[in-house]
Amino acid sequence: MPEKIVIVGSGPAGWTSAIYAARASLEPVVFEGAVTEDNRLQGTMPLGQLALTTEVENYPGFPAGDLSEFLRSALPSEHQWLVDLHQKEGCSGPELMHLMRQQAVNFGTKIVTDDIVEVDFDSHPFKLRSLGGEEVEALSVIIATGARANYLGLESEEKYKNLGVSACAVCDGALPRFRGKPLIVAGGGDSAVEEADYLSKFASTVYLVHRRDELRASKIMAQRAFDNPKIEILWNTTIEEVLGNDTDGVTGVRLKSTVDGTEREQEAAGAFMAIGHTPNTTFLEGKLDMTAKKYLQWTVPFRTNTSVEGVFAAGDVADDYYRQAVTAAGSGCMAALDAERWLGTKGF
Ligand code: NAP
Secondary structure: OOEEEEEEOOOHHHHHHHHHHHHOOOOOEEEOOOOOHHHHHHOOOOOOHHHHOOEOOOOOOOOOOEHHHHHHHHOOHHHHHHHHHOOOEOOEHHHHHHHHHHHHHHOOOEEEOOOEEEEEOOOOOEEEEEOOOOEEEEEEEEEOOOEEEOOOOOHHHHHOEOOOEEOOHHHHOOOHHHOOOOEEEEOOOHHHHHHHHHHOOOOOOEEEEOOOOOOOOOHHHHHHHHHOOOEEEEOOEEEEEEEEEOOOEEEEEEEEEOOOOOEEEEEOOEEEEOOOEEEOOHHHOOOOOEOOOOOEOOOOOOOOEOOOOOEEEOHHHHOOOOOOHHHHHHHHHHHHHHHHHHHHHHOO
């Protein structure tokens, strides 16, 4: 018997679509990703990118700080008793993801901890094959595989991955090798500032290396970088090489000025890349229409349809513009409703 709906991916889009599909009695199966070294190095482990972040301050309903104080001020007197149920600080990315996962499980979602590596959308029911060799048939599919962090593409960067080069400050920043040492963050967006700010808790100085003379980050985030005495922004600068040796790993970077081409070395124990993302769509090449940047193409305005009828896309895998937890969750809900209605019209 084919599954009514298979969801691939386990970020906010995947879990929200599972919650809605489960509540619609579609008995969803979520392939949440495999726990492998490859996925760890790429940043594509189960629970997605939010599991690699710290505090989530902008997910509605989860204000930062002392949630009990927030509730005390927000709730009418007859509901003040609820405050005692929530006595903790805000919510972190990993917590939010575990809560979403549990919410999906509570409604009967089946979870497979594996990657989908191959799909056949040419015939119906669709066929999907996992890394572990499991084959599953599905009447409808939601792709919610998200996007992963980019690297500069330097040979030296590849060599020192796990030895001081990282694309996730939150995962690796607290390691002893980085404590009290100068660190590099590459990029000028919100992620770069967030990573630099986080790393400043451990580092002696964080050098934020940006190729232009203006940050791309939002005003509030940029101000956070300017206000942090441990962050020094190196404007108009690129990283040409990661320096290091087999014993110590990363020892510094070779920098180049984009203004006059001069080069210099900067000592550092780590180099954190925060230079944007690539959608996780390799296994869908030639199967679904994609944009030039390989994001899945939504084919109907304000709907989550892809180029194959019965296959829907939600979250960052189809969105290189908003890329927020709440927009991913929103489109996950849309995809589940779109799939439910499509299954209904087909009489499944
Ligand atoms: P982003 O906004 O696309 O910024 C990427 C940065 O990396 C840009 O500054 C870009 O430089 C630089 N860059 C790209 N390729 C490079 C290369 N090859 N060499 C050197 N520099 C390179 O990506 P993001 O910072 O990951 O943010 C993605 C989305 O998530 C955004 O919508 C952001 O607002 C959101 N986000 C929000 C928060 C928050 O609100 N707390 C935190 C993280 C992310 P240019 O500026 O020169 O293009």
